[in-house]
Amino acid sequence: MADKQIQKKGRYTVTVIRDKCIGAASCVAISPMTFKLDSETKAIVLAQKLDSDDNMLLAAQSCPTAAIVVTDDETGEQIWPK
Numbered sequence: 001m002a003d004k005q006i007q008k009k010g011r012y013t014v015t016v017i018r019d020k021c022i023g024a025a026s027c028v029a030i031s032p033m034t035f036k037l038d039s040e041t042k043a044i045v046l047a048q049k050l051d052s053d054d055n056m057l058l059a060a061q062s063c064p065t066a067a068i069v070v071t072d073d074e075t076g077e078q079i080w081p082k
Ligand code: SF4
Pocket: 016, 020, 021, 022, 023, 024, 025, 026, 027, 028, 035, 042, 043, 062, 063, 064, 065, 066, 067, 068
């Protein structure tokens, strides 16, 4: 299985680095329409675009291991982690 998963969402691209994910699920609690835990208790990114960019950024910032990387599609800038 791939060690990370990338999914485009609105203006941001959200990446979950599986090796860093410890299944804490705070991302799921904040953005349940974007993140979900799979059968290995690792976060995956759902196909829908139902959470806002700001909401997904909050979810990424809540991750205790910084396993979620957010980049801005327009500028190419990595928004999180800084
Ligand atoms: S908050 Fe981080 S460690 Fe917890 S499930 Fe989400 S990506 Fe994994």
